[in-house]
Amino acid sequence: MVDHGMPCVRRKHFRGKAITALRKAGIIVDVLGEDTVGDRAQEALEACQYVNIPLLYTATHQLPFSVLKYAMTLDGKIATSTGHSSWVSSKLSRQRVLETRGRSNAVIVGGNTVRRDDPRLTARQENCHSPVRIVMSRGLDLPEEANLWDVSITPTIVMTQRGARNDLQKKLASKGVEIVEFDFLTPRDVMNYCYDCGFLSVLWECGGTLSAPAISAGVIHKVMAFVAPKIIGGVRAPSPVGELGFLEMTQALKLSNVSYEQVGPDLLISGYLYPIPGMQVDAPMWEEAPYVTGSNDEKSVIYFHKTWGFFGAFSTFSPHPVSMENDGKRISWHSVEHYYQAQKFNGVKDRMAEKFAKDIQAADCPEKAAWLGKNFARQHPDLLQPDWQQRRTGIMYEALAKKFSLYPDLRNLLLSTNSRLLVNSSPFDVYWGCGRNGMGLNQLGKLLMKLRAEFEAVEIVKLHKSSIPKYSG
Numbered sequence: 161m162v163d164h165g166m167p168c169v170r171r172k173h174f175r176g177k178a179i180t181a182l183r184k185a186g187i188i189v190d191v192l193g194e195d196t197v198g199d200r201a202q203e204a205l206e207a208c209q210y211v212n213i214p215l216l217y218t219a220t221h222q223l224p225f226s227v228l229k230y231a232m233t234l235d236g237k238i239a240t241s242t243g244h245s246s247w248v249s250s251k252l253s254r255q256r257v258l259e260t261r262g263r264s265n266a267v268i269v270g271g272n273t274v275r276r277d278d279p280r281l282t283a284r285q286e287n288c289h290s291p292v293r294i295v296m297s298r299g300l301d302l303p304e305e306a307n308l309w310d311v312s313i314t315p316t317i318v319m320t321q322r323g324a325r326n327d328l329q330k331k332l333a334s335k336g337v338e339i340v341e342f343d344f345l346t347p348r349d350v351m352n353y354c355y356d357c358g359f360l361s362v363l364w365e366c367g368g369t370l371s372a373p374a375i376s377a378g379v380i381h382k383v384m385a386f387v388a389p390k391i392i393g394g395v396r397a398p399s400p401v402g403e404l405g406f407l408e409m410t411q412a413l414k415l416s417n418v419s420y421e422q423v424g425p426d427l428l429i430s431g432y433l434y435p436i437p438g439m440q441v442d443a444p445m446w447e448e449a450p451y452v453t454g455s456n457d458e459k460s461v462i463y464f465h466k467t468w469g470f471f472g473a474f475s476t477f478s479p480h481p482v483s484m485e486n487d488g489k490r491i492s493w494h495s496v497e498h499y500y501q502a503q504k505f506n507g508v509k510d511r512m513a514e515k516f517a518k519d520i521q522a523a524d525c526p527e528k529a530a531w532l533g534k535n536f537a538r539q540h541p542d543l544l545q546p547d548w549q550q551r552r553t554g555i556m557y558e559a560l561a562k563k564f565s566l567y568p569d570l571r572n573l574l575l576s577t578n579s580r581l582l583v584n585s586s587p588f589d590v591y592w593g594c595g596r597n598g599m600g601l602n603q604l605g606k607l608l609m610k611l612r613a614e615f616e617a618v619e620i621v622k623l624h625k626s627s628i629p630k631y632s633g
């Protein structure tokens with residue numbers, strides 16, 4: 161395929177003509193399975209897949225392949241507490257970043273990075289491709305003069321919210337900067353925009369304020385972290401990823417296909433937040449049993465997540481009200497999710513905790529109940545009911561048992577899954593779901609399978625009883 165002898169997979173519809181044409185043009189073409197066989201063919205196939213990663217991700221996710229890159233000190237800071245960050249990583253590491261920029265269609269930073277660093281974000285190579293620079297700024301409180309407004313080398317696009325600082329918009333537009341307005345600026349909207357532009361790979365060089373919502377939105381596929389053997393300290397010094405709302409280590413996002421490379425004095429750690437399409441997940445950091453990948457037979461697995469899916473009723477968000485007993489009183493809940501979230505504060509003798517539980521109960525949809533429950537817990541972990549972490553699985557099980565007992569159709573649907581593995585495929589939840597790389601704990605799936613086994617046991621007893629011949633003396 162390429163002039164330095166790297167092989168490539170041949171597709172049937174290319175058979176013959178393209179290969180001959182390339183060879184005639186003096187390009188060395190190795191055909192897997194013909195010129196390259198055995199272990200080398202496998203290696204070559206992997207090499208091809210790595211080369212094509214942006215294309216594979218873009219095709220699979222319908223979003224450009226996105227890499228979050230940052231340079232941090234050994235104590236996890238990307239700048240000092242004053243925001244000074246030049247430089248955390250070595251010259252050699254920064255050179256690597258320039259090369260990565262040269263292979264990217266766009267580089268994204270947030271408003272703070274522009275205000276603090278006045279970056280150029282070019283690839284700094286003569287006659288070489290430089291990516292389009294994208295600035296995400298909601299308030300548009302950006303300087304009138306900045307390196308990024310010089311578009312003579314490569315374009316700059318400022319993405320903002322409708323109506324933000326029209327005066328500055330005009331000034332920037334007059335310098336040749338493109339302005340794109342969104343009703344509400346989110347990382348996903350920006351990535352959809354990039355996808356529509358035909359971009360295949362995007363490099364995020366922002367700070368933690370923007371990287372966190374980008375990760376939460378599921379638009380970051382790979383992380384490149386340069387770790388410099390330096391310590392800067394500072395409780396307010398920024399870190400590479402801001403608030404993700406996680407409460408326990410089990411929620412940590414685990415990277416797969418991780419590589420470690422020394423670059424000058426620094427260590428470059430790279431890995432994938434989503435499995436590389438078509439490649440086996442290799443997760444060396446995974447210490448718990450990878451429940452979901454336990455079965456090789458895809459047909460034996462039922463994935464559920466969104467309520468509108470075929471098995472959507474398995475989701476705790478499904479609109480099946482449940483009435484649960486509490487202190488001798490029966491209380492009705494709009495969904496299992498409402499009940500579960502409110503239980504976080506149940507029984508806590510505190511007016512605020514009581515109000516939290518009431519607000520969650522009154523939430524007009526399960527999504528709102530989940531959002532409220534998670535936020536309250538994050539802001540007031542002191543108000544969680546004692547031993548919540550230990551008790552929550554049991555609480556969820558009680559609610560599920562009630563839901564599937566109340567609705568015979570749901571019970572039948574659950575029983576119809578026989579012995580198939582049930583997996584909550586939520587990419588954002590590594591406790592109740594399998595997480596984005598399929599390795600989460602899948603607690604919801606496990607509870608449903610436990611419940612199914614209980615229902616089956618009841619069915620067997622019923623069948624047994626009905627098959628005992630009655631004495632008709």
Ligand SMILES: NC(=O)C1=CN([C@@H]2O[C@H](COP(=O)(O)OP(=O)(O)OC[C@H]3O[C@@H](n4cnc5c(N)ncnc54)[C@H](OP(=O)(O)O)[C@@H]3O)[C@@H](O)[C@H]2O)C=CC1
Nearest residue numbers: 230231243245270271272273297298299366367368369370
């Ligand atoms: N060592 C390293 O690798 C790097 C270090 N840095 C350092 O980090 C610091 C800046 O990082 P940080 O403060 O986190 O800033 P970011 O670069 O993450 O920018 C945050 C800004 O992004 C804009 N934004 C647009 N949309 C959103 C959204 N949906 N959610 C959140 N923000 C959004 C906002 O701009 P607005 O306020 O304009 O609306 C927000 O203030 C600087 O000190 C810089 O030197 C930065 C990058 C890399």
Ligand SMILES: Nc1c(N[C@@H]2O[C@H](COP(=O)(O)O)[C@@H](O)[C@H]2O)[nH]c(=O)[nH]c1=O
Nearest residue numbers: 231245247248249277279280281282365
């Ligand atoms: N501080 C820091 C980085 N910072 C990133 O590089 C940007 C500056 O790019 P430029 O103006 O083109 O040189 C800056 O705004 C931020 O996004 N990168 C790194 O590889 N290592 C570092 O130590």
